[in-house]
Amino acid sequence: MPLVRTALFLALLALFLPLSSRAQESPYIVTYDHYLEEPGNLEIEYFSTFGTQRAGNNFHAFWTEFEYGVTAWWTTELYLAGQTTFHDSTILTGVRWENRIRPLKREHFINPVLYVEFENKNGADKILKEGEGHDSEADFLTPNAQARREHIHEVELKLILSSNVKGWNFSENILAAKNLSNSPWEFGYAIGASRPLALKASAKRCTACPQNFAAGMELYGGLGDRYHFGVRDTAHYLAPVLAWNLPYGWTLRVSPGFGLNDNSHRFLMRWGIAREISGFGSMLAKLFGSTQ
């Protein structure tokens, strides 16, 4: 219940925020496109994943992201993650620090972004923010009390490639992750395609106009490890995605995901709410008396 109260508090708080900007966010939850946070803006996001579990208890994993645009070519992000396994317990599962860097100055047909993340998490992490290695549904059967004893320090690298063609965005992510405790490199992928429901903006202010919605599809999963590369014994998911860009910088995302083989969870229901705070950096600077 405290979680519900916190969420309600955040929603009520938003009503009093004065900013009139509207975020223009992609609908992806797992895949990254090449767009970074605008410099000085802070985006606060809450995501939730309900997952079914064969031969075990279903779970609800959640995470909060603080995404800050340091410059137009560098975005940094902090994650705090936790999960509830039904008929078991609720625990905090870890922290992640992510950085995305755009190496090229201009737009090209394919736009690369480099991604580096450090993860400090435990073995009970269930947010499924990416597919990697030989991760499978059976890994989630360990009770929380036992799984949380495993400490994982992991570095994750991604090459993000993204293109825009006639209003469509096509994004491909290739992932390599290394558990720093002497485990092999693991690999994974995510592919996404999405498009706003209308390409032209309306001349009237509106919330439910088609241009405020974006829909698409994501496909993601593991690609084995250094010694056993490929799709054998890996989990894969296909997930339609929908985003609604609301006034005051809010974005709502929904994505039902479907496991594509026996290693995958049968069903993942994801949703997320995000709020972009424009000019957060300047506000902080003023708080500390800087005249910039």
Add this chain to the structure above:
Amino acid sequence: MKACVAALALPAVLLIVSQGLVQNPADAPKPKQKESLYAEIAKAPEKARAKRNPLETDSQAVAAGRILFEQHCSECHGDSAEGGKKGPNLRAEEIQSAAPGAIFWILTNGVVRRGMPVWSKLPEPQRWQLVSYLKSLGAQPVAPPATPPSPSAPARQPTRFL
């Protein structure tokens, strides 16, 4: 459980802090920033410059562009595009005399190393709507503030919750 609640409460704290620091009227941009955007416009390739605005005759384009400007651009360039702390004046001669294709090119590519993000996340027609709005500003004077402050009135203080 406490840790989870604390993790979720942190955004609330940040939101309160940000609310308490409502922006003051924007200061003038630094001269270097001005020059860099204007110079960047001049770098638009001939092919991009020659592009015609497909929404030139669309009667709704300016109105739609104005809404897009308020949503995505006014934070840096000011409410009336007169220039803000981070972005230069878009009513300036350098912008108003630029080819529509050159402005579209800047919107698409940004000036990433100088702080202006790429706006290709807006679909192409929306970027052209923005161009229509920006070009329409050349003929319009800057709107005066709704209630001009009287000399005796105290300066408006930002709302603070903390």
